[in-house]
């Protein structure tokens with residue numbers, strides 16, 4: 006098992022409109038997850054893991070890499086000090102458009118509009134959704150979320166804006182943004198962490214033209230490199246499930262010289278899989294890490310076992 010790598014991924018730590026939870030449970034849960042990792046895992050940086058795999062060197066037993074997507078501000082304010090307590094390095098996949106504040110996170114904007122909705126109903130793709138109860142609002146929200154994921158980035162942004170207007174949301178209270186800025190990204194690096202690309206605008210690459218994908222992949226890297234003064238050669242696919250990227254995407258990623266791309270498809274990564282489609286287990290801070298991880302290792306072992314016995318047979 007020393008050539009298998011478990012890549013873990015988180016988004017926010019504290020609750021957000023898009024990922025609601027009772028206040029406080031996220032940070033407690035994340036602290037517990039880190040204590041679990043300290044007990045059972047050997048946490049290494051993504052750079053270190055990729056270097057060892059490329060050189061054909063073994064990984065330590067129970068090797069784990071920690072990653073965060075999107076650049077939520079609480080990653081910096083809560084996550085970084087908690088990681089420091091354990092001496093764990095992490096990689097943060099950032100979106101230059103979010104860092105500059107020029108692009109909104111569509112899922113958070115949509116969730117926030119639903120949270121504040123005053124309209125009694127909403128029409129989506131010719132179907133009228135009732136919004137009078139929390140359950141019916143959640144059903145309508147789910148329908149919109151699923152529908153916009155099938156659009157390209159421009160269409161998704163336009164539809165989220167249309168729906169948000171139709172929802173007639175109560176004014177939002179002014180507060181700090183959910184995402185870190187360029188100064189925050191520099192603080193991640195100063196704390197010893199790594200930064201990778203998560204595209205310029207969080208476009209779901211598989212819905213974009215080849216030219217659009219190329220822009221998202223190359224410009225994000227260029228903007229992060231010039232804004233932060235580092236070299237960027239790792240990537241996380243936005244959304245990251247099968248179909249959220251394509252063979253065109255993985256070819257472009259390779260041609261552009263990225264060392265790897267991580268997905269959100271669960272399982273173990275390792276030298277035998279494509280570096281441009283690395284498996285990764287996505288967690289929320291309230292997940293029971295030990296059972297999720299045990300299941301992942303067990304499943305990998307049984308797949309390896311089946312392969313071995315079919316070779317024997």
Ligand SMILES: [Zn+2]
Pocket residue numbers: 074075203207243244
């Ligand atoms: Zn993301």
